[in-house]
Amino acid sequence: MVTVGIDLGGTTIKMGAVRDGQLIASSEIKADSNKSLTAKLPEIAAGVNMLLQGLPVEERKFEGIGLAFPSIVDSRDMKVLLQYVKFSDADELDLKAWAEQTWGVPFVLENDARAALVGEWQYGAGRGEDNIVLCTIGTGFGSAVLMDGKVLKGAHYVAGNLGGHMVVNFKGDKCNCGGIGCLETEASSWVLESKCQSHPLFNQSTLSSLETINYRAVFDHADTGDRLSIEIRDHSISVWAAGIVNLVHAFDPNVVIIGGGVMRRGQLILPLLQAHVDQHTWPPAGTYKIMPADDFTNAGVLGMAYLAGRAVN
Ligand SMILES: [Zn+2]
CATH class of the missing domain: 3.30.420.40 (ATPase, nucleotide binding domain)
Structure with a gap:
């Protein structure tokens, strides 16, 4: 067919x-x-x-x-x-x-x-699994959940979808969703430029010479030792990791599949996410396997x- x-x-x-x-x-x-x-x-x-x-x-x-x-x-x-x-x-x-x-x-x-x-569940990294959390880290932080073989939808069709709007800093910035301190207000492409520009290190940063600042630039400039880029990169990875901890605590998957623009740097990011999740989740280390999407x-x-x-x- x-x-x-x-x-x-x-x-x-x-x-x-x-x-x-x-x-x-x-x-x-x-x-x-x-x-x-x-x-x-x-x-x-x-x-x-x-x-x-x-x-x-x-x-x-x-x-x-x-x-x-x-x-x-x-x-x-x-x-x-x-x-x-x-x-x-x-x-x-x-x-x-x-x-x-x-x-x-x-x-x-x-x-x-x-x-x-x-x-990814049917043909990719999640084949054979019944419990999956998928996160897309790009412009925002998207998510979706398969639980006991069923795609979660919920009473208002948002179940599992609002990973980017989980609160990771309840004293943080106002989000475009009406929330305060949502994950996306701490680390996403749409707040990246203003986070960099309002940072005390911005004027000494090589990022300040760029016309637009995106994650590709932040990762590249971090590679060359730029202090602001390193700080923003590490903060962002920690925020995404905190979001994944929240998601696995809520939905208890076997695997967490990650896709999206930042996965260009998957070799750097994935081990850090895995280490954070191993260290900071209730179930023992190794319970939640974090892997890249097969064909995102x-x-x-x-x-x-x-x-x-x-x-x-
Ligand atoms: Zn929000």
Whole structure:
């Protein structure tokens, strides 16, 4: 059975046709996520159709389609629940009707972190596991949880998803979610620049000569001995580690799978996260294995294609 997965991100939209867990065709288009999703849907439909045109005739007919969206999603009624800074009209759209009218196949909608979790669970680093926490550390800190073989959703579809908004400093800064001292207010791409600029070491730091400051720069400058970069890097890793401790204490997985932009430095980060978790969790060291995602680039597409297949059966 061939199914199609679409992963809507802030900068790119990835699409893939999947047969038996194998990506048989894939492509991506620019997200233009500051514009409306209404304006983007025809381009997404054309992209999927073009993808299928490249396949042998017998594989062009697909059975179901799944879309991952980077916000809180009601996966039972197929609605985007929360207005998101990107694609701000998404919560007004009937995406299920769009998919059914366009292709006449079953449609599933899910949050992007859950889609990546399902992809890694079925085909990646989490194969064979029933209890997984997945964290994506990039612009923010996303998370999703598989518990006893079920993807957690909760009464309001946020269960397991708000790892970035766990409180790690209750006397900290106000977060864009309304919280105080959320993980993302302590260590995420969206606060990184202001954290650096307001730091007493900023004027002596090599970061001060940069036009924009991102984690890639912080890690690179830390490598060359810049004191501010080292401090921010180490603080960020400690914050992410504290978040993972909270998540494993709440959800008790076997494995914690990490993906996202900062995993470019996974060789440095993962052992530090593992050491922190081994030292600071209630169960003994070695209980929680922290590992990199297998194919984080395609995990969302694979996960949505899997969920679409399950909706068909
Ligand atoms: Zn928050």
